[in-house]
Amino acid sequence: MMDFAYWLPIVWAVILVAAISIYVVLDGFDLGxxxxxxxxxxxxxxxxxxxxxxxxxxxxxTWMVLGGAVLYGVFPGAYAxxxxxxxxxxxxMLLALIFRGVAFEFxxxxxxxxxxxxxxxxxxxxxxxxxxxxxxxxxGVVQGIKVVDGAFAGGPLDWLTPFSILCGLSVxxxxxxxxxxxxxxxxxxxxxxxxxxxxxxxxxxxFIGIVAVSLWTPLLHAPYLRRWTDWPNxxxxxxxxxxxxxxxxxxxxxxxxxHSRGPFLCALGWFFxxxxxxxxxxxxxxxxxxxxxxxxxxPPSSQFFQLIxxxxxxxxxxxxxxxxxxxxxxxxxxxxxxx
Amino acid sequence: MQYAHDPALLxxxxxxxxxxxxxxxxxxxxxxxxxxxxxxxxxxxxxxxxVFLDLYRYWIKVFSIVFGMGVxxxxxxxxxxxxxxxxxxxxxxxxxGVLLSYEVMTAFFLEAGFLGVMLFGMNKVGRKxxxxxxxxxxxxxxxxxxxxxxxxxWMQTPRGYTIDPATGRFMPADWLAIIxxxxxxxxxxxxxxxxxxxxxxxxxxxxxxxxLKARKAGKISSEPVRVMFxxxxxxxxxxxxxxILAGDAHGLNTLKYQPVKIAAxxxxxxxxxxxxxLLFGIPNMKTEHTDxxxxxxxxxxLILTHSLNGKVPGMKDFPRDQRPPSPVIFFSFRIMVALxxxxxxxxxxxxxxxxxxxxxxxxxFHRVALCMAPAGFLALLCGWVTTEVGRQPWTVYGLLRxxxxxSPVALSSMAFSMTAFVVVYVLVFGSGLGILVRMLxxxxxxxxHDTPPGHATEIxxxxxHPGVIDPSTGKGA
Numbered sequence: 001m002m003d004f005a006y007w008l009p010i011v012w013a014v015i016l017v018a019a020i021s022i023y024v025v026l027d028g029f030d031l032g033x034x035x036x037x038x039x040x041x042x043x044x045x046x047x048x049x050x051x052x053x054x055x056x057x058x059x060x061x062t063w064m065v066l067g068g069a070v071l072y073g074v075f076p077g078a079y080a081x082x083x084x085x086x087x088x089x090x091x092x093m094l095l096a097l098i099f100r101g102v103a104f105e106f107x108x109x110x111x112x113x114x115x116x117x118x119x120x121x122x123x124x125x126x127x128x129x130x131x132x133x134x135x136x137x138x139x140g141v142v143q144g145i146k147v148v149d150g151a152f153a154g155g156p157l158d159w160l161t162p163f164s165i166l167c168g169l170s171v172x173x174x175x176x177x178x179x180x181x182x183x184x185x186x187x188x189x190x191x192x193x194x195x196x197x198x199x200x201x202x203x204x205x206x207f208i209g210i211v212a213v214s215l216w217t218p219l220l221h222a223p224y225l226r227r228w229t230d231w232p233n234x235x236x237x238x239x240x241x242x243x244x245x246x247x248x249x250x251x252x253x254x255x256x257x258x259h260s261r262g263p264f265l266c267a268l269g270w271f272f273x274x275x276x277x278x279x280x281x282x283x284x285x286x287x288x289x290x291x292x293x294x295x296x297x298x299p300p301s302s303q304f305f306q307l308i309x310x311x312x313x314x315x316x317x318x319x320x321x322x323x324x325x326x327x328x329x330x331x332x333x334x335x336x337x338x339x
Numbered sequence: 340m341q342y343a344h345d346p347a348l349l350x351x352x353x354x355x356x357x358x359x360x361x362x363x364x365x366x367x368x369x370x371x372x373x374x375x376x377x378x379x380x381x382x383x384x385x386x387x388x389x390v391f392l393d394l395y396r397y398w399i400k401v402f403s404i405v406f407g408m409g410v411x412x413x414x415x416x417x418x419x420x421x422x423x424x425x426x427x428x429x430x431x432x433x434x435x436g437v438l439l440s441y442e443v444m445t446a447f448f449l450e451a452g453f454l455g456v457m458l459f460g461m462n463k464v465g466r467k468x469x470x471x472x473x474x475x476x477x478x479x480x481x482x483x484x485x486x487x488x489x490x491x492x493w494m495q496t497p498r499g500y501t502i503d504p505a506t507g508r509f510m511p512a513d514w515l516a517i518i519x520x521x522x523x524x525x526x527x528x529x530x531x532x533x534x535x536x537x538x539x540x541x542x543x544x545x546x547x548x549x550x551l552k553a554r555k556a557g558k559i560s561s562e563p564v565r566v567m568f569x570x571x572x573x574x575x576x577x578x579x580x581x582x583i584l585a586g587d588a589h590g591l592n593t594l595k596y597q598p599v600k601i602a603a604x605x606x607x608x609x610x611x612x613x614x615x616x617l618l619f620g621i622p623n624m625k626t627e628h629t630d631x632x633x634x635x636x637x638x639x640x641l642i643l644t645h646s647l648n649g650k651v652p653g654m655k656d657f658p659r660d661q662r663p664p665s666p667v668i669f670f671s672f673r674i675m676v677a678l679x680x681x682x683x684x685x686x687x688x689x690x691x692x693x694x695x696x697x698x699x700x701x702x703x704f705h706r707v708a709l710c711m712a713p714a715g716f717l718a719l720l721c722g723w724v725t726t727e728v729g730r731q732p733w734t735v736y737g738l739l740r741x742x743x744x745x746s747p748v749a750l751s752s753m754a755f756s757m758t759a760f761v762v763v764y765v766l767v768f769g770s771g772l773g774i775l776v777r778m779l780x781x782x783x784x785x786x787x788h789d790t791p792p793g794h795a796t797e798i799x800x801x802x803x804h805p806g807v808i809d810p811s812t813g814k815g816a
Contacts, residue, residue: 050449058410062443064450068417069440076432076508083421090422091756094415094765101411105404109774134452151371151425157753157765220477238728298433298502301511306437322788327456 001038008303009293010265013286015310019070021275023063025136025268030057032179034100034127034288035172037120045191046120047108053327056102059130061101062320074303076295077150078286085145086137086159093133100126128172130148135171139164142278143220144288151297159255163216165292170209174271177202181264196255199263203251210244210274217281224281240277244270273301305324346442348745350753351599354728354760358415361764363723364716365409369450370484370531372402373477373571380470390785393563397783398542401775408771410451412764427734427744430508433755434500434517435725438490446483450476480686481531488530492523495726495736496596502738521596525589526726532582536682537715542711547705549782554702564785565699568708571783576686582616583679587642590661593729594643597736598652600729603665604672605639606632610653614639618675622665627655629669663731667724675721676712685711787805 033049040046053060071079083090089127103123110116140159145152180199184192228237247269254262282288286296297303376398376744383391399569417439420428428436454463458622464472497518500509511517553560594601606622606629607614616638620629640649654662690699729737734744 055459058406058451058454059448059639061414062447063408065447066415066440066443068414068421068441071436072417072420072428072432073436073438073440076429076436079421079432079436080429080746082424083418086426087422087746087748087752087756090418091759094418097414097757098411098520098767099762101348101414102407104775105407109778110770115770150429151747155748156506156749244796274734278726299508299510302433302437305514306440307510309441309444313448317444317448317452321448324452324455327460 004300004304005294005297007074008300008307009297011307012297012303015328016070016216017275017279017312018073019063019066021272021316023060023067023272024275026060026063027057028131028175029178029182029264030060031100031127031131032175032177033183034123035131035176036183036195036198037124037127040071040191040194047152048187048332048334049183050104050107050123052183053334056324057101059324061097073306074298075286075293075296076298077291081145081147081150081152081287081291082141084139085154088156089133089137089140089159089256090325092267093137094130095129096126096133098126099123100130102220104140105288124165127175128290130318131175132168134168136160136164136168136273138278139167141165142217142282143287144290147287147290148292160285163213163220165214166209166212169212170206173209174267174274177206178264178271181267185260185264186330186332188333196263199267200255201253203267206270207248209269213274214241214277217278223289227281227283237277237280240273240280244273247273308333345742345745347748347753349749350743350750350757351745351748352741353758354753355419355423357757358412358419358718358760358764360723362409362416363719365405366480366483366488367410367411367534367716367719368405368541369402370480370534371474371536372398372405373480373544374535374541375400375538377470377473380473382468388564393783394567395784397563397567401778404775406450406773412768417612421746422748423746424689424734424744425746427739429562430506430739430744431735434493434509434511437511438493438518440488442483442486442490446479446486450479450483452565453479470800476703483528484531484782485533488527489520489523489734493517494519494734495730496520496522497735497738509534511716512770520591521635521698522589525585525592529582529585529589530719530724532578532585533715533719535564536582537719538579539571539574539578540682540685540708540713540715542567544709545779546571548780551702551705551709552782554652554705558701561782561785563785566781569693569698572646572686572689572693572708575682576690579683579686580681583683586676586679589702590643591645593726594652597729598655599654599662600668600726601643602656603641603654603663603729604725605609605651605815606669607651607653607804608655609775610650612640612648613637613651614643614651616642620669622669624662624665628748629647629665644683660732663729664704668729671721672727675718675725678718681715682718707808731791736804768791 030053033053036049037046040049065256068079072080099122103119103126107116107119107123110119133219136159140161145158146154169200177199180195182201183195184199187195211278218228227233247266251263251266251270284292284294288295376395379391379395379398380390383395418431420435420439423740453472453475456469457476460472461469497509498520499511499513501512502508503510549559549564550568553564590601602608602610603622606617606620608627608629613636615636617629618633618635620632637647637653640647643649643651643678658712676731688707689698692701692704698704731737732741734741745773
């Protein structure tokens with residue numbers, strides 16, 4: 001039983017990080033496309049941008065619901081401390097996602113009534129605010145929250161620091177990059193060309209963000225620094241920054257040589273490495289600096305019951321999610337009936 | 340009693356009630372409408388009658404809007420347990436959180452995964468696979484309802500748990516007992532029928548509106564309009580009486596497991612046999628008396644125990660700090676029952692008109708059906724108020740108080756978010772309602788079937804530009 005209670009939270013931490021990664025990747029390019037509305041003003045091309053994600057965004061956002069539900073069922077101690085601690089950015093993010101989500105339909109339904117502009121703005125601002133809040137929350141978790149007796153004991157604006165703002169801006173930049181590279185893959189012509197230009201600049205921005213966050217994070221708490229500099233850890237973690245640079249080189253090459261899928265995959269790789277890096281940094285804490293995974297876990301009977309279902313259902317979900325993407329594969333153009 | 344005086348707690352409760360009250364409309368709408376769409380597409384495939392495809396295309400536009408609003412308002416709910424009720428989440432999460440996760444994995448992904456194919460994929464996957472996608476979405480909505488009602492019912496009638504003495508957490512002991520807790524089957528049936536009935540009355544009212552409009556213009560209403568109206572009235576005639584039976588059974592179940600909720604719903608203070616039923620009254624929690632009561636002798640015992648001399652509970656049997664606020668649920672319950680009776684009468688009336696072949700020609704009935712458009716949803720909301728306010732002052736019935744469940748969130752944050760939620764919801768869902776009404780005012784047309792079913796671009800075009808599509812040809816203007 002002791003072993004069970006030790007290993008189940010670790011398994012779940014891996015699943016949760018995987019679910020969050022899938023969310024970040026999938027909804028990341030959705031939100032990025034929303035932000036790119038700021039750069040692309042042409043209504044037809046905006047429609048193409050939306051049409052590349054219209055059939056799949058519902059499913060993408062479901063990963064976020066899964067993240068919330070898993071945290072609630074498997075790590076209720078973390079759910080119950082993190083959510084009150086990040087009350088304001090979470091509420092702000094949810095409201096932003098509401099605007100973003102309904103704008104998919106509303107911006108077309110209100111076409112010709114003079115209110116389309118409002119929903120286009122809602123799509124753009126909603127995406128930008130949601131992206132910023134997600135980054136700021138992530139940064140806020142890494143910098144740690146004040147916990148007394150297993151409950152949040154800080155103030156409503158504790159999360160708002162230069163570090164969390166940097167994280168928020170970096171995530172905005174990263175999502176926009178995902179969006180731009182997704183559009184390089186899925187569109188043609190003028191839009192694809194614009195995206196290649198945007199992607200180059202956004203990649204520079206994201207790279208600066210990654211470097212800044214990476215240098216700043218170890219200074220937040222002493223254990224973070226030791227995680228990255230002590231032997232033998234350093235042997236295991238050193239590939240992470242190296243791979244970031246390698247992917248950067250591949251990205252530049254893919255962009256220059258006109259690859260359609262390469263830049264997107266490199267951007268995905270960056271996100272994967274960043275999340276892994278953060279995971280390595282905060283391990284084994286679920287709520288830094290005080291609560292470990294085991295402190296916040298639900299009883300093994302809960303975690304085990306949920307694991308059985310997840311082991312069966314997650315492969316099925318992935319299968320039909322891939323099927324759904326497969327149905328809507330290929331380049332989307334202005335003339336193929338999507339508007 | 341911190342319960343009555345803490346403004347942060349009151350705001351947390353009000354905010355949760357507001358957001359869940361807005362949210363519940365959309366899943367209920369989706370449950371009923373997805374099933375209706377599956378039936379329409381199935382009938383079209385089976386009979387080949389174009390009218391069913393016309394109706395499918397008409398209602399799928401509504402579905403895409405309703406489903407989208409359900410997704411975004413539901414996302415709020417999955418985080419609001421933690422933002423507003425962190426202590427509850429921590430203690431009950433090992434049970435309710437797991438049930439919610441199962442809901443996400445078995446239902447939400449299924450719905451969202453196949454929604455894209457359902458809305459955009461007919462020309463890409465073919466008729467049969469498309470029908471399968473519609474069915475998957477419909478089944479997804481039903482599975483979703485099952486899990487969330489299991490979780491909700493567990494909060495009302497908790498079973499299969501132990502309480503960890505050190506932390507006060509609920510520990511799952513028997514998952515089958517947790518999922519199939521005593522009130523779950525009753526709540527599931529009652530809620531499922533409510534969703535079907537609510538949508539039936541929206542569809543019926545839409546049909547009635549277009550028949551009244553056609554009549555005013557001196558025309559005969561089109562086939563799709565008549566078919567949808569007829570289908571909706573069949574639904575009302577069959578489901579409304581069933582719903583009253585289901586509600587009665589649910590009431591008996593509540594009497595057994597939550598007698599004080601029943602006493603508060605009935606405004607009864609003293610336990611008695613040969614009890615009357617109060618048709619009206621104003622329950623006063625302070626004086627422990629129901630003022631201005633209008634009593635129907637013996638009916639209380641008859642309704643609650645199915646016998647004239649059955650003993651019904653009174654609120655005075657229970658300590659003051661365990662009674663739910665009777666003035667709220669006394670009225671919400673009565674409004675729900677009255678609407679249920681009205682819906683049943685409309686259903687029975689439709690049977691009578693059908694017999695006389697005047698279902699499509701009686702303007703008085705059409706006006707009544709139009710006015711009844713929101714009846715199902717209003718009854719559903721009143722029912723939720725009754726059962727959830729009736730659960731007070733507990734979150735987990737008899738075990739965890741609402742006042743002990745609330746998050747340590749500053750009053751200022753709560754006030755800010757409450758304001759933001761109200762402003763955003765009024766703007767977003769108000770606009771959504773406006774868009775829905777505009778859509779439904781456009782009549783479904785015969786002839787959309789001119790487009791071969793292989794060309795889903797037309798569905799898309801119609802979905803995306805309802806205003807600029809000439810429905811008689813299905814081609815963009």
